[in-house]
Amino acid sequence: QLQLQESGPGLVKPSETLSLTCTVSGGSISSSSYYWGWIRQPPGKGLEWIGSIYYSGSTYYNPSLKSRVTISVDTSKNQFSLKLSSVTAADTAVYYCARRYPDAFDIWGQGTMVTVSS
Amino acid sequence: QSVLTQPPSVSAAPGQKVTISCSGSSSNIGNNYVSWYQQLPGTAPKLLIYDNNKRPSGIPDRFSGSKSGTSATLGITGLQTGDEADYYCGTWDSSLSAGEVFGTGTKVTVL
Numbered sequence: 001q002l003q004l005q006e007s008g009p010g011l012v013k014p015s016e017t018l019s020l021t022c023t024v025s026g027g028s029i030s031s032s033s034y035y036w037g038w039i040r041q042p043p044g045k046g047l048e049w050i051g052s053i054y055y056s057g058s059t060y061y062n063p064s065l066k067s068r069v070t071i072s073v074d075t076s077k078n079q080f081s082l083k084l085s086s087v088t089a090a091d092t093a094v095y096y097c098a099r100r101y102p103d104a105f106d107i108w109g110q111g112t113m114v115t116v117s118s
Numbered sequence: 119q120s121v122l123t124q125p126p127s128v129s130a131a132p133g134q135k136v137t138i139s140c141s142g143s144s145s146n147i148g149n150n151y152v153s154w155y156q157q158l159p160g161t162a163p164k165l166l167i168y169d170n171n172k173r174p175s176g177i178p179d180r181f182s183g184s185k186s187g188t189s190a191t192l193g194i195t196g197l198q199t200g201d202e203a204d205y206y207c208g209t210w211d212s213s214l215s216a217g218e219v220f221g222t223g224t225k226v227t228v229l
Contacts, residue, residue, distance in 0.1 A: 047206055049218035063215045104153035104168035111162050
């Protein structure tokens with residue numbers, strides 16, 4: 001069945017760029033039925049949507065993060081990626097990737113913890 | 119700051135029923151589908167309910183969802199110790215700050 005797996009550095013320095021990749025296995029990222037999203041969860045806190053992308057590259061972002069976020073897709077690798085620039089300690093969180101279908105995030109990755117610290 | 123408000127916690131004895139409310143506005147719950155997620159300790163969220171009241175394959179019918187106006191409710195009957203988790207509602211917000219939004223989260227404790 002479809003699985004998602006996040007990967008990337010677990011430690012990022014303040015003011016630098018956080019980069020994560022989500023690899024989709026067991027299915028194609030290019031299906032016209034789905035959007036693909038990033039959601040994060042600071043320690044002990046709730047869920048925050050970061051942004052989503054369609055296989056064509058169409059994106060939409062959380063307005064509160066939009067100036068710092070870029071989400072891209074690589075259909076040849078069946079992956080989509082997140083870049084969050086100018087990070088601070090407030091960006092420390094577990095980052096999840098997920099599939100959105102039809103009006104909910106129905107499949108989630110296991111999540112990856114990213115700590116922002118010097 | 120989430121635009122969807124949930125009670126911080128609810129509790130009940132095994133076998134009992136709990137309900138979790140999710141309060142929003144016309145720009146989100148009032149005009150969009152609501153979903154519900156269960157997050158067991160240390161794990162990723164799992165979809166329980168989509169399109170207000172539909173259950174994905176494999177989700178027991180002990181879990182139910184409903185929506186009325188600008189509020190939604192998740193019900194859990196026959197409460198089990200394995201249901202002890204955090205629960206979040208989610209929907210799309212169509213306001214000027216458009217995007218996906220989640221509720222503040224509710225901790226369910228089985229007494």
